[in-house]
Amino acid sequence: MNRIICGVDVSKDWLDAHIWPGGAAARFANDAAGIAALWLFCRSHDAALAVMEASGGYERLGFMLLWTHGMPCGVVNAKSVRRFAEAMGYLEKTDRIDAAVIAHYGAVKNTVPTPPPSAAQQRLAALVGRLCQIVGDATINKQRRSAARDAEVCASIEAMLAFLKREQRRLEGEIASMIDDDPLWARLEQVSNKAIAKLAGLAPFANDSGKRTGNRHVRGGRAGPRGILFIVAAIVAKFDPNLKAFAQRLQQAGKPKMLIRIALARKLLVILNAKARDARNEFASAT
Structure with missing residues (x-):
């Protein structure tokens, strides 16, 4: 039935x-x-x-x-x-x-239930959303600073930018701490790297026809997790030497900023997937 x-x-x-x-x-x-x-x-x-x-x-x-x-x-x-x-x-x-x-x-499509997020995951999403707002506000104030001529106005904008920078760093720390403590990452190893990249909308799709070989573009996937990965990858790349070096190599090669964002997010996802798989294997061996 x-x-x-x-x-x-x-x-x-x-x-x-x-x-x-x-x-x-x-x-x-x-x-x-x-x-x-x-x-x-x-x-x-x-x-x-x-x-x-x-x-x-x-x-x-x-x-x-x-x-x-x-x-x-x-x-x-x-x-x-x-x-x-x-x-x-x-x-x-x-x-x-x-x-x-x-x-x-x-x-x-035989749609299946979407599990509700835990309280910690809801808080993580809220913090990431707020971080996006802070980054957006900083961009707007930098544009205002470039157009400002009055010294008092410039000082006010600088004070606002300093406050936004402090908030950005505080939120980045909170997000990084929550990710370390969130057991959600322990379930990543259930699918392959290629499959999980597709789920997150970070896998390039073929665009070929006959003799034509078109450019590959990412599309589809889950916009929410993808947005979080963009933010988190940018944070991790500031502190992790391997990801930082990876980003620098792409920059030196003249790659577009969006391509670098996607590459960092995908690389982080693959790293997390591998760590989760290793952790589960270690746990299985210990028991």
């Missing part, structure tokens, strides 16, 4: 739900009370899984609270769902139709 899927289209204020198969549909507020009502809706239709797209963070509350209520929830890639909709002939687009498409996609 096929699983019953509840597709959920997420917006800032609303959650549109659709049951597949069956076709029952409803709209709920994107708040705690609305999510509780969505859970009851899923339960009343015997849904085995709620499926929603990653929606820039608007899906987080619903995702976490549905799991808290005991409703397994899976998050899928919005671009994949849109391509599925086009392939299946869904020409119109409304919130209600999108919920039906997500439910249909979840059933066809």
Whole structure:
């Protein structure tokens, strides 16, 4: 018997739900009370899984609270769902139709639950997000400094930049410490280096046709982990001599900054994967 899927289209204020198969549909507020009502809706239709797209963070509350209520929830890639909709002939687009498409996609692709992050992983994500904001604010203030002419304004900008630099270093230290203590890394060895690079969106894909050999580009993968790896790799490259030398070699070869970021993130991922594999083997031998 096929699983019953509840597709959920997420917006800032609303959650549109659709049951597949069956076709029952409803709209709920994107708040705690609305999510509780969505859970009851899923339960009343015997849904085995709620499926929603990653929606820039608007899906987080619903995702976490549905799991808290005991409703397994899976998050899928919005671009994949849109391509599925086009392939299946869904020409119109409304919130209600999108919920039906997500439910249909979840059933066809046999979507599995996405495990909720631990409290430590949520904190790590929050710290990385804040670090990105700090780096962005520093870039903006550097641009303002280059255009400033008044001495008092320049001094104010310099003070702000000094504060942002201190915050950046503090957050980098917190992130590095959390990564050292997070058991999540111990599960990395479950897949090969090539597979995990694809999962993170750090693997270049072939672009060949006939006699033409196109440039390889990375695409797909999990944007969240990839963003964290970019940040963490940049931090590690400041202190790890091997990664630092690797980055310098790429710079001296004239490689673009984005290529260097991707290469550092992938190299770090491979290193972590190897360390996790060795640690598991050592543990298995000791027991």
